Amino acid sequence: MPTDRNIDLTISDDHASAPPKAAKKILDVAYDLFYRRGIRAIGVDEIVKRAGVTKPSLYRSFPSKDELAASYLRQYDLEYWERFDEAVAAHPGDPRAQIKAFLTRIGKRTQVADYRGCGMTNAAVEYPDHSHPARxxxxxxxxxxxxxxxxxxxxMGAQAPDTLGDGLLLLIEGAYISGQLFGLxxxxxxVARNADLLIEASLKK
Amino acid sequence: MPTDRNIDLTISDDHASAPPKAAKKILDVAYDLFYRRGIRAIGVDEIVKRAGVTKPSLYRSFPSKDELAASYLRQYDLEYWERFDEAVAAHPGDPRAQIKAFLTRIGKRTQVADYRGCGMTNAAVEYPDHSHPARxxxxxxxxxxxxxxxxxxxxMGAQAPDTLGDGLLLLIEGAYISGQLFGLxxxxxxVARNADLLIEASLKK
DNA sequence: ATGTATACGTACCGATCGGTAACATTGTCA
DNA sequence: TGACAATGTTACCGATCGGTACGTATACAT
Structure with missing residues (x-):
């Protein structure tokens, strides 16, 4: 009875057999490690060790560490838009409330010790080269x-919608970064309060 | 930005009196490399090679690579507040104009290919461990x-000054990050336009 | 049972990592 | 001239890096 991890996955993963594939275990572990400690900071040896597999298994499922990092981010991307769409779905037809819900959630998530910000943002900082698969x-x-x-x-009917949209993006990115810089x-x-203030000012007149 | 900091070295270089300090050459090169490509991405071998010195020279002046990185950031810190104080000095007694000047300058600096954001922010992303010297x-x-x-x-007389101050910080950090993410x-x-909008909204009533 | 394809493990590769020991060379000042 | 401090030279360390050659185990269809 080696592993009790990923049990949640079996909910959607029916059949009695279906052994937990090495690729999935690797990606799960890599996700956690890359996000929490950074991609460059984590070696493939640590990943395979924590995943309970061996290095050749990793390289049979992923062509390189860089591509594994890209796969981690693709998974991150999926979950990111899930959270985004949840905030949107919670307030149909009310973009201002959607933004507020999304930002309130971000603001809450930043208020936890060892918050690590946005995996996407962090990866871009780690890899300045625009051609890097993760970037x-x-x-x-x-x-x-x-x-x-x-x-x-x-x-929302903003006076200068591109400016407001970009302003909101700046606030969001600022929240990701300052969340991991300042902690609690x-x-x-x-972030949500400031965003609402900014929206208010951008709709005026 | 760090492009002009080597000039004085080449011009005032030795012959007459002081021998070219290895420590300064090392720090100059490390500054440039660490900022542009990231701290983890640069090895000490590349630093000493580009600086035209040898590895023992580096370790006579700096106890470790981590401490060299911290020294780079201390230098960065000095120049950072120089720029900040310039914006402040340009508009005595007018904090709103000071902010606007500072942010306008940041906004301009981000609009260049291969902009790399804030060295401080980047270092914090690279080193999540709060005890790391650079962090x-x-x-x-x-x-x-x-x-x-x-x-x-x-x-400025803001209604909720802490909220406004933090909002400005979020915009600034967002500018650093999105500057390197989006490029031109x-x-x-x-950033400056949104900051001014936010200030306006925070003074109202 | 047997062949075959796939999944996995052992052991290893060369390169690079940060860091050091021991010694030679240089310039400056007294 | 002699002494000192700073730098250079060469060679090396153990650890870790990303990545792979190659043999072995298991599953399944015939």
């Missing part, structure tokens, strides 16, 4: 975030 | 930034 995923995620925020600013009681807890 | 310097710098922004929000035409160019 490609990260940049695409941020472009999409910008697109959505600007669209919501339009829907940091500026990130004020 | 210690980084966190102190950010605490000071927060302190100053909040004080300026008070001076990114959201960071709107």
């Amino acid at each position: 490609v995923v990260s940049e695409a995620n941020k472009q999409e975030l910008r697109r959505r925020l600007r669209a919501m600013a339009v829907a 009681g940091g500026p990130a807890q004020a | 210690v310097v980084s966190e102190a710098n950010k605490q000071e930034l927060r302190r100053r922004l909040r004080a300026m929000a008070v001076a 035409g990114g959201p960071a160019q709107a």
Whole structure:
């Protein structure tokens, strides 16, 4: 009875057999390690050790560490938009409330010890080279975030929707970063309030 | 930005009196490399090679690579507050104009290819461990930034000065990060405009 | 049972990591 | 001239880096 991890996965994963594939265990462990401690800081040896597999197994499922990092971010991307869409779905037709819900959630998440910010943002900082596989995923995620925020600013009827959308993006990125810089009681807890203030000022007149 | 800091070295270089200090060459090169490509990404071998010195020379001047990184950030800190104080000095007694000047400058600096954001912020992302020498310097710098922004929000007569100060910090950090994420035409160019909007909204009533 | 394909493990690779020991060379000042 | 401090030279350390050659175990269809 070696592993009790990933039991939650079996909920959607039916059949009696279906042994937990090495690739999934590797990606799960890599996700956690890469996010919490950084991609460059984690070696493949530690990943395979914590995943209970061996190195060749990793390289049969992923062509390289860089591609494993990109896979981690693709998974991150999926879950990111799930959270985003949840905030959107909670307030249909009310983009201002959607933003507020999303930012309130971010603000809350930053108020925990050892908060590590946004995996996408962190990866971009770790890899300045625009051609790095991980950075490609990260940049695409941020472009999409910008697109959505600007669209919501339009829907809110902002005077200068692109400016407001970008302002919201700046606040969000600032929350991610200052969340991990300041820890509890940091500026990130004020992100939703400031965003609402900014929205208010951008709709005026 | 660190491009002009080597000039004095080449011009005033030795012959006459002082021998070229290895420590300075090392720190100059490390500054440039650490900032542009990241601390973890740069090995000591590359630093000494580019500095034209040898490894023992590095370790006679700096106890470790981590301490060299901290020294780089201490230098960064000095230049950071120089720039900040320039913006302040340009508008005596007018904190709102000081902020605007500082943010306008940041917004401009982000609009260049291969912009790499804030060295302090980047170092904190690279080293989540709060006890890391580089991170210690980084966190102190950010605490000071927060302190100053909040004080300026008070001076501006904001309704909730701590909230405004923190909001400005979020915008600034967002500009640093999105500057390196989006490159030219990114959201960071709107930082000063959004800050002014936020200030306006925070003074109202 | 047997062949076959797939999954996994043992052991290893060369390169690079941060860091050091021991000694030679240089410039400056007295 | 002699002494000192700073730097250079060469060679090395153990650990870890990302990555792989190659043999072994298991599953399944025939």
